[in-house]
Amino acid sequence: MKQSIFTIKENVALTSNVYRMLLEGDTGAVTNCGQFVNIKLDGLFLRRPISVCDCEGNILTLIYKVVGKGTEQMSQMIEGDTLDVLTGLGNGYDTSLAGENPMLLGGGVGVPPMYMLCKKLISEGKKVSVVLGFNRADEIFYEDEFKALGADVTVTTVDGSYGVKGFVTDVMKNADYSYFYTCGPEPMLRAVYNTSTTEGQFSFEERMGCGFGACMGCSCKTITGYKRICKEGPVMKKEEILWEK
Amino acid sequence: MGKMSVNLCGIELDNPVIPASGTFGFGYEFAELYDINMLGTFSFKGTTRDPRFGNPTPRIAETPNGMINAVGLQNPGVEKVISEELPKLKKCFNKPVMANVSGFSVEEYVYTCEKIDKCDQVGWIEVNISCPNVHGGGMAFGTTPEGAAEVTRAVKAVTTKPIIIKLSPNVTDIVSIAKACEEAGADGISLINTLLGMRIDLRTRKPVIANKMGGFSGSAIFPVAVRMVYQVAHAVKIPVIGMGGVSSAEDVIEMMLAGASAVEVGAANLIEPYACKNIIEDLPRVMEKYGIENLSDIIGGVR
Numbered sequence: 001m002k003q004s005i006f007t008i009k010e011n012v013a014l015t016s017n018v019y020r021m022l023l024e025g026d027t028g029a030v031t032n033c034g035q036f037v038n039i040k041l042d043g044l045f046l047r048r049p050i051s052v053c054d055c056e057g058n059i060l061t062l063i064y065k066v067v068g069k070g071t072e073q074m075s076q077m078i079e080g081d082t083l084d085v086l087t088g089l090g091n092g093y094d095t096s097l098a099g100e101n102p103m104l105l106g107g108g109v110g111v112p113p114m115y116m117l118c119k120k121l122i123s124e125g126k127k128v129s130v131v132l133g134f135n136r137a138d139e140i141f142y143e144d145e146f147k148a149l150g151a152d153v154t155v156t157t158v159d160g161s162y163g164v165k166g167f168v169t170d171v172m173k174n175a176d177y178s179y180f181y182t183c184g185p186e187p188m189l190r191a192v193y194n195t196s197t198t199e200g201q202f203s204f205e206e207r208m209g210c211g212f213g214a215c216m217g218c219s220c221k222t223i224t225g226y227k228r229i230c231k232e233g234p235v236m237k238k239e240e241i242l243w244e245k
Numbered sequence: 246m247g248k249m250s251v252n253l254c255g256i257e258l259d260n261p262v263i264p265a266s267g268t269f270g271f272g273y274e275f276a277e278l279y280d281i282n283m284l285g286t287f288s289f290k291g292t293t294r295d296p297r298f299g300n301p302t303p304r305i306a307e308t309p310n311g312m313i314n315a316v317g318l319q320n321p322g323v324e325k326v327i328s329e330e331l332p333k334l335k336k337c338f339n340k341p342v343m344a345n346v347s348g349f350s351v352e353e354y355v356y357t358c359e360k361i362d363k364c365d366q367v368g369w370i371e372v373n374i375s376c377p378n379v380h381g382g383g384m385a386f387g388t389t390p391e392g393a394a395e396v397t398r399a400v401k402a403v404t405t406k407p408i409i410i411k412l413s414p415n416v417t418d419i420v421s422i423a424k425a426c427e428e429a430g431a432d433g434i435s436l437i438n439t440l441l442g443m444r445i446d447l448r449t450r451k452p453v454i455a456n457k458m459g460g461f462s463g464s465a466i467f468p469v470a471v472r473m474v475y476q477v478a479h480a481v482k483i484p485v486i487g488m489g490g491v492s493s494a495e496d497v498i499e500m501m502l503a504g505a506s507a508v509e510v511g512a513a514n515l516i517e518p519y520a521c522k523n524i525i526e527d528l529p530r531v532m533e534k535y536g537i538e539n540l541s542d543i544i545g546g547v548r
Contacts, residue, residue, distance in 0.1 A: 001277065001278065001518070003278075003518060003519065040516065040517075044307065045307055045308065045309075045310055045311055045312055045463055045464075045512075045516065046305070046307045046312055046515075046516065047516060086518070206302055206303070207302065207303040207304070207305045207306070207453075208305060209304075209305045209312065209314060209515045210268075210514075210515035210516070210518070212274055212518060213270065213274045214268060214269060214270050214274050214275070214514060214515060214518075215267065215268060215305075215314065215316065215515050216267075216270075216290075216299065216304075216316045216319045217302075217304045217305040217314060217316060218302060218304070218305075219298065219299065219302070219304075219316075219319055220302065221298060226298055226319070231274075244301075
């Protein structure tokens with residue numbers, strides 16, 4: 001983990017409520033895809049955890065959805081503004097288990113962390129298929145960016161307004177894959193868990209206090225004991241997940 | 246003796262700054278960031294007799310200038326704290342540490358404190374009496390002078406190290422409770438624990454926290470804490486540790502003027518992992534600004 005000040009290079013809307021922010025600064029602590037950062041915002045007490053979409057050189061790419069006060073405030077920031085960011089948080093995805101043709105399934109704002117993972121898997125010579133799930137056509141982002149990486153991309157929409165009508169699991173159930181990686185809302189993660197026929201990795205979300213393992217605010221129970229989503233997670237292997245509630 | 250040093254129940258601290266229990270784990274996360282030996286000491290994660298997972302999530306909610314938590318004393322239990330956490334801590338912290346102990350019955354406090362008391366690394370035992378008494382209808386021990394005194398007396402009977410009783414602010418008369426602890430043999434008092442708080446999500450109309458209510462902390466509670474530290478410190482003769490919303494060197498000095506011999510920093514560590522380091526490094530500047538030669542001279546110095 002590292003705390004440093006980043007400068008906003010770009011902050012643009014990708015859809016009506018999803019934004020992409022490029023931050024320039026010391027990215028040295030970002031060691032893996034699937035990690036997150038925790039951002040301090042003026043006037044708000046808790047930092048905001050946001051998953052890392054990409055990290056190249058000293059540029060960090062974040063894609064976030066406006067869901068409350070913090071992300072609303074982020075969406076109004078402009079190029080040149082600065083942010084106090086804790087970087088290098090969480091474990092990230094383990095690509096060593098991917099096999100030859102892994103499948104990546106991202107739903108909504110679960111899509112961004114799939115991008116850096118996809119890039120890494122392709123650089124490791126894997127044949128990657130990506131399924132991006134959205135509710136409607138006007139919510140879609142990053143389809144072309146994933147295609148540009150060389151992945152085989154399928155988009156699903158719940159209302160059928162674009163791509164395959166249905167959920168990411170409707171594509172998964174007919175697909176051939178060696179392993180899978182997923183991030184998205186919990187109902188989607190549960191559906192992927194139940195549909196999948198191989199091992200895989202899931203990225204979880206939880207309300208956090210600190211984001212670096214100090215407060216025990218985001219703990220969960222797993223087959224292998226209690227884990228902190230922010231520290232031993234956010235990525236968990238399929239075989240260790242204990243669904244509760 | 247340095248200009249920032251203070252005495253806490255017979256043990257010299259290099260400075261009065263102590264990360265509060267539950268915001269600093271067992272120290273390692275922070276030891277990766279800076280040398281935690283610069284701290285006065287720190288109060289480790291609240292430890293109970295048995296391992297506890299704690300409450301369901303969400304456990305955290307935001308408030309203006311603060312937060313609410315309902316972690317529910319997640320900890321590995323006293324045996325593992327002694328066999329695993331303390332040996333790990335020894336590698337990065339060479340000062341006496343403050344043990345923080347919780348319990349749900351007098352017997353449980355006694356069991357845990359007796360075990361912890363035998364650990365050389367432990368300098369003080371801070372006893373959190375804000376927990377519900379499962380044999381007493383669920384009322385927290387710390388909400389009555391009798392309950393607070395009963396825990397204090399029982400723990401004192403089985404320990405040799407200084408016992409600091411950590412008080413709940415969710416009471417009508419904190420002074421009477423502090424006095425009852427002093428009379429029962431407490432070596433020090435620390436306050437305030439979190440204030441009971443609650444937030445409701447307007448969209449779902451449900452409480453934000455799964456446990457519904459939780460402990461409210463952060464800079465928003467600082468004035469309440471200063472007031473209670475002032476009241477208690479002027480009513481007892483034993484040392485008082487002040488805490489509640491402290492986030493700057495100025496706050497440390499204000500707490501000490503109110504009567505605190507040492508000061509714990511809680512929620513600030515979660516937002517700003519270098520909070521305690523920054524405060525300690527800033528103290529000399531603020532002391533000079535306000536004409537303070539030695540920090541120990543200003544304890545209770547409010548006019």
